[in-house]
Amino acid sequence: MNERILITGGLGFVGSNIALAFKNGFENLNVVAFDNLHRRGSELNIPRLEAAGVEFVRGDVRSKIDLKSIGPISFLVECSAEPSVLAGKDGDTSYLIDTNLSGAVNCAEKCRECGAPMIFLSTSRVYPMKPLLDCSISERSTRLEFSKDQTVAGLSEFGVSEDFPMSGARSLYGGTKYAAEIMLAEFAHAFDIPVVVNRCGVLAGAWQFGKADQGIAAFWTAAHTFERPLKYIGFGGSGKQVRDILNIKDLLTLLFKQYHDPARFAEAGPLNIGGGLECSASLLELTEICRSVTGKSVPISPEPETRYADIPVYVTDNRRVSSFCGWTPTTKVEDTIREIHHWILSTPEGAKLFGLTPSK
Numbered sequence: 396m397n398e399r400i401l402i403t404g405g406l407g408f409v410g411s412n413i414a415l416a417f418k419n420g421f422e423n424l425n426v427v428a429f430d431n432l433h434r435r436g437s438e439l440n441i442p443r444l445e446a447a448g449v450e451f452v453r454g455d456v457r458s459k460i461d462l463k464s465i466g467p468i469s470f471l472v473e474c475s476a477e478p479s480v481l482a483g484k485d486g487d488t489s490y491l492i493d494t495n496l497s498g499a500v501n502c503a504e505k506c507r508e509c510g511a512p513m514i515f516l517s518t519s520r521v522y523p524m525k526p527l528l529d530c531s532i533s534e535r536s537t538r539l540e541f542s543k544d545q546t547v548a549g550l551s552e553f554g555v556s557e558d559f560p561m562s563g564a565r566s567l568y569g570g571t572k573y574a575a576e577i578m579l580a581e582f583a584h585a586f587d588i589p590v591v592v593n594r595c596g597v598l599a600g601a602w603q604f605g606k607a608d609q610g611i612a613a614f615w616t617a618a619h620t621f622e623r624p625l626k627y628i629g630f631g632g633s634g635k636q637v638r639d640i641l642n643i644k645d646l647l648t649l650l651f652k653q654y655h656d657p658a659r660f661a662e663a664g665p666l667n668i669g670g671g672l673e674c675s676a677s678l679l680e681l682t683e684i685c686r687s688v689t690g691k692s693v694p695i696s697p698e699p700e701t702r703y704a705d706i707p708v709y710v711t712d713n714r715r716v717s718s719f720c721g722w723t724p725t726t727k728v729e730d731t732i733r734e735i736h737h738w739i740l741s742t743p744e745g746a747k748l749f750g751l752t753p754s755k
């Protein structure tokens with residue numbers, strides 16, 4: 396059998412980019428994108444994936460039968476999720492838990508049956524919130540930043556490393572992903588399957604159907620492109636909260652390395668993967684970048700109250716993965732925004748991709 400890689404959540408932002416990159420990057424590799432079309436916009440990926448020779452299977456990770464129906468695979472990348480940090484806060488947690496936790500375990504079960512290695516797209520949200528709220532943060536003119544004088548293990552001016560303490564609440568979303576990591580580690584140990592875990596910070600790039608609560612770079616760029624008003628929500632409404640932003644293409648270069656040597660990466664344990672300090676921005680800074688790239692300004696109103704599970708600063712300390720395999724992010728935030736802007740304008744559906752109607 397030719398190698399056959401299954402990408403669960405394969406019509407999502409991350410999954411569709413991975414499916415295409417693997418299809419184009421490896422001759423004779425069969426790539427299957429498996430998705431239940433839960434995410435608005437995911438269906439728009441079907442034609443471009445099929446045109447590239449990716450097989451699309453409509454199915455649900457919550458269903459072992461759906462996963463079984465795919466047949467033998469030689470590798471699995473688990474990208475399906477309800478990825479919003481606000482998910483479940485309305486009290487309806489079933490979809491979140493069944494997809495993010497049980498779905499990930501079902502994927503591990505599929506790997507056990509097929510003897511296939513797995514890469515799991517985890518999140519920086521596995522790190523508990525309290526130390527990130529209580530730590531020492533300095534306020535600069537356009538951003539907040541981690542101070543040099545940190546007392547929490549794994550926290551420094553470079554960001555959050557893998558040594559960060561793990562006890563405490565981390566959001567319902569983060570809880571499902573951390574619980575999945577724990578179960579996957581058990582599957583890896585009990586059944587000798589290599590499971591690579593990437594704890595990603597904010598990811599961004601073309602083909603991300605961004606919303607206010609997930610996919611902020613695409614959402615901010617689209618709002619500028621189509622001149623829709625925005626809000627600085629939380630932390631006093633100053634817009635100084637900071638995230639690092641990793642371009643999806645940078646993630647892909649790492650995934651290729653991991654695909655070639657999953658056992659070695661699995662052995663390394665969970666790795667923090669993100670844009671790092673060099674590729675980070677506050678909302679205020681993101682606004683300036685969007686203005687410069689799109690040539691448009693939009694009204695932005697402050698909403699001082701901080702929302703559930705929000706944190707003021709998250710920057711990935713990438714030093715472990717860098718020293719482990721030489722990988723570092725290369726794409727600056729401005730280039731990522733330019734790429735997203737170009738994609739929005741060059742895609743016929745334009746504003747509709749974001750559930751927007753152009754204001755003019």
Ligand SMILES: NC(=O)c1ccc[n+]([C@@H]2O[C@H](COP(=O)([O-])OP(=O)(O)OC[C@H]3O[C@@H](n4cnc5c(N)ncnc54)[C@H](O)[C@@H]3O)[C@@H](O)[C@H]2O)c1
Nearest residue numbers: 404406407408409431432433434437455456475476516598
């Ligand atoms: N985008 C980011 O900034 C980011 C950051 C850190 C981690 N991650 C992780 O990366 C992965 C991919 O995220 P994304 O940004 O591509 O999200 P996305 O919402 O764009 O993609 C997820 C895909 O999963 C599909 N899906 C949802 N429930 C499903 C189910 N029950 N069965 C089958 N398919 C289902 C959706 O339809 C969607 O196409 C997730 O695991 C997420 O937790 C993403």
